Amino acid sequence: MVRILVCVKQAIDVSQLKVDSATRRLIIADAPKKISDFDKNALEEAIRIKEKLGGEVLTVTTGPEDAKTTLREALAMGADKAYLINDSIFENSDTLATSYVLAEAIKKIGAFDIILCGEASIDSFSAQIGPRLAERLGIPLITYARKLSLEGDTVTAERGLEDCSETVRAKMPVLVTVTKEINEPRTPSYMAIMKAFKKEIVIWKAADLNIPSEKVGEAGSAVQVLDVLAPKVERKKIVIKGETAMEIAEKLAKTLIQEGIIVR
Amino acid sequence: MSEHRGVWAYSENKDLMLELLGKGSRLAGKLQTQLTAVMLGHDIKKQVKELIGYGAHKVIVVDNPQLKVFHVEPYLSALTQLTKQHKPELFLMGSTKRGKELAARLAARLNAGCVSDCLELKVDEQGRLLAERIVYGGNAIVTQVFRTKPQIVTIPRRRFEKLKYTEESKGEVVDISDVQLEVAKTEIVKVKPIEIAETRIEEAEVVIGGGRGLEKKEDFKILDELAQILGGQVGYTRPLVEDRKWFTEWVGLSGHTIKPKLYIACGISGVIQHVAGIRDSKIIAAINRDPEAPIMEMADYIVIGDLYEIVPALSEALRKLLASS
Ligand SMILES: Cc1cc2nc3c(=O)[nH]c(=O)nc-3n(C[C@H](O)[C@H](O)[C@H](O)COP(=O)(O)OP(=O)(O)OC[C@H]3O[C@@H](n4cnc5c(N)ncnc54)[C@H](O)[C@@H]3O)c2cc1C
Ligand SMILES: Nc1ncnc2c1ncn2[C@@H]1O[C@H](COP(=O)(O)O)[C@@H](O)[C@H]1O
Numbered sequence: 001m002v003r004i005l006v007c008v009k010q011a012i013d014v015s016q017l018k019v020d021s022a023t024r025r026l027i028i029a030d031a032p033k034k035i036s037d038f039d040k041n042a043l044e045e046a047i048r049i050k051e052k053l054g055g056e057v058l059t060v061t062t063g064p065e066d067a068k069t070t071l072r073e074a075l076a077m078g079a080d081k082a083y084l085i086n087d088s089i090f091e092n093s094d095t096l097a098t099s100y101v102l103a104e105a106i107k108k109i110g111a112f113d114i115i116l117c118g119e120a121s122i123d124s125f126s127a128q129i130g131p132r133l134a135e136r137l138g139i140p141l142i143t144y145a146r147k148l149s150l151e152g153d154t155v156t157a158e159r160g161l162e163d164c165s166e167t168v169r170a171k172m173p174v175l176v177t178v179t180k181e182i183n184e185p186r187t188p189s190y191m192a193i194m195k196a197f198k199k200e201i202v203i204w205k206a207a208d209l210n211i212p213s214e215k216v217g218e219a220g221s222a223v224q225v226l227d228v229l230a231p232k233v234e235r236k237k238i239v240i241k242g243e244t245a246m247e248i249a250e251k252l253a254k255t256l257i258q259e260g261i262i263v264r
Numbered sequence: 265m266s267e268h269r270g271v272w273a274y275s276e277n278k279d280l281m282l283e284l285l286g287k288g289s290r291l292a293g294k295l296q297t298q299l300t301a302v303m304l305g306h307d308i309k310k311q312v313k314e315l316i317g318y319g320a321h322k323v324i325v326v327d328n329p330q331l332k333v334f335h336v337e338p339y340l341s342a343l344t345q346l347t348k349q350h351k352p353e354l355f356l357m358g359s360t361k362r363g364k365e366l367a368a369r370l371a372a373r374l375n376a377g378c379v380s381d382c383l384e385l386k387v388d389e390q391g392r393l394l395a396e397r398i399v400y401g402g403n404a405i406v407t408q409v410f411r412t413k414p415q416i417v418t419i420p421r422r423r424f425e426k427l428k429y430t431e432e433s434k435g436e437v438v439d440i441s442d443v444q445l446e447v448a449k450t451e452i453v454k455v456k457p458i459e460i461a462e463t464r465i466e467e468a469e470v471v472i473g474g475g476r477g478l479e480k481k482e483d484f485k486i487l488d489e490l491a492q493i494l495g496g497q498v499g500y501t502r503p504l505v506e507d508r509k510w511f512t513e514w515v516g517l518s519g520h521t522i523k524p525k526l527y528i529a530c531g532i533s534g535v536i537q538h539v540a541g542i543r544d545s546k547i548i549a550a551i552n553r554d555p556e557a558p559i560m561e562m563a564d565y566i567v568i569g570d571l572y573e574i575v576p577a578l579s580e581a582l583r584k585l586l587a588s589s
Contacts, residue, residue, distance in 0.1 A: 222377025
């Protein structure tokens with residue numbers, strides 16, 4: 001019996017984000033949201049462990065009220081119960097404040113053998129929440145896991161680093177952040193989606209966790225956003241045409257040489 | 265807050281460490297303060313001179329057998345003690361996977377802010393540090409400021425230049441090898457090195473990018489041939505590494521960020537996460553049979569066609585032209 005908690009983030013679907021090309025501002029309000037990609041891998045891994053060894057998979061998110069949809073998706077994939085930590089005072093929290101909220105929630109939810117996070121979230125991509133949580137909870141951490149196995153009270157993981165792949169072991173309780181290649185997340189069946197509506201979503205406000213306003217939101221954050229702008233794209237976009245592949249290739253070759261970027 | 269002084273740099277990656285010193289010395293100049301290099305490891309004292317030659321005014325050395333192999337907890341406990349005691353205002357750390365974990369956990373222990381993967385760092389007229397990074401999968405650049413100190417940032421490889429080495433530079437060396445270090449909470453059972461290309465992809469002046477338009481692994485040879493002619497290297501999209509397991513490294517948001525003089529995207533759709541890694545290329549050419557592919561919006565020169573016809577023809581054309589010039 002293993003007790004597993006998966007931290008999921010409701011992220012902006014970055015592939016559908018639109019930019020106002022005149023102002024270079026993002027049209028965030030209209031962008032669809034979804035479970036952050038790697039968090040699905042984390043959920044899938046948790047559910048597979050449960051299917052093999054028995055136990056319980058819980059999931060938690062902190063975010064706006066509509067993050068409930070994200071939690072329903074997690075429940076449809078196979079999580080047993082979900083927690084939404086939501087309060088207007090959490091808005092504009094940085095990773096310091098967000099990890100504080102999550103850590104307080106996790107302490108109240110109960111003890112876990114394994115806590116899973118994504119390697120990074122698709123919209124912020126900071127890769128900080130997992131490591132910060134492990135510190136706040138005082139448990140061992142394994143980042144960038146692309147294979148995970150359990151034996152007794154020990155977790156073994158293979159990590160993909162820049163220069164090597166490293167196999168590491170740690171005693172539970174442990175926090176693990178997973179990468180995309182760890183598994184292929186399932187698509188929930190219609191039945192599973194229907195069943196998810198019967199599962200419980202617990203909602204907690206700041207007061208339920210005794211969280212003071214000065215430790216969250218802008219006041220509780222160490223980093224503040226000054227500006228968000230789409231990068232300038234200034235490309236020539238010249239289409240090279242021709243009758244044959246060779247003709248096109250010759251034109252392109254000449255153009256590249258004229259650009260003076262080919263040094264030999 | 266005002267008691268925090270000095271710019272610090274640390275990375276377990278040697279090349280990146282020198283790049284951090286390069287950026288750090290410019291920032292220290294602007295902030296009118298000193299640049300300190302932190303060195304952690306075992307039997308490392310010989311390297312102190314190099315760090316001073318590359319711009320460090322001061323080197324703090326923790327030379328300890330417990331630091332022989334990189335384990336997070338002993339490294340982290342050394343850094344935590346040093347920062348608590350000496351209170352830097354800005355700590356530049358390397359954005360390797362190990363470094364990102366280290367920085368986030370250090371920030372957690374110090375109750376500090378951390379900005380990951382900074383692409384640019386500036387000091388504004390008010391003396392504030394502005395940190396820029398990519399967000400929303402490459403759709404935007406965010407500028408962030410810190411409200412507290414120390415300000416911790418992580419910086420990827422090849423973002424900033426190292427300084428020219430100066431043999432005569434003098435600097436202060438502080439030896440704090442005699443510290444209590446935490447023991448590791450994880451045990452490394454196996455390490456399998458991965459083959460890294462001889463020249464790192466970030467260093468190549470020409471990069472030929474291959475995507476899912478490649479049908480078989482062996483077909484990378486036609487890209488490699490083009491790369492050879494141009495004195496460059498081949499890079500890939502993430503699915504060729506993660507899904508097909510053909511290669512070990514990829515270019516993009518979650519892989520390498522490159523800024524070659526020329527990038528030729530072959531059979532690459534140009535999804536935002538890939539584009540985030542090639543955005544700073546001087547010239548981008550795209551070969552793709554789909555005129556609607558997003559890469560068309562990102563390219564200077566566009567060929568709508570089959571890479572299996574165009575790439576070999578381009579190699580042949582370039583070979584001829586370069587031989588005759
Ligand atoms: C959080 C996150 C991080 C990511 N990080 C990265 C990253 O760092 N790097 C990265 O690359 N991806 C990354 N991805 C994946 C990314 O979203 C795309 O899936 C990926 O870049 C697409 O790769 P591709 O262009 O090779 O494949 P596809 O999108 O399938 O494109 C293949 C293209 O080849 C063209 N084509 C096919 N055959 C031919 C032919 N014979 N001749 C010419 N053209 C042909 C097709 O028209 C098509 O446009 C990330 C995804 C997520 C969610
Ligand atoms: N608001 C959130 N609620 C729950 N989990 C989160 C939240 N933000 C981030 N996480 C977790 O932390 C991981 C890394 O996110 P990030 O630090 O934003 O890159 C994600 O993959 C999630 O597992």
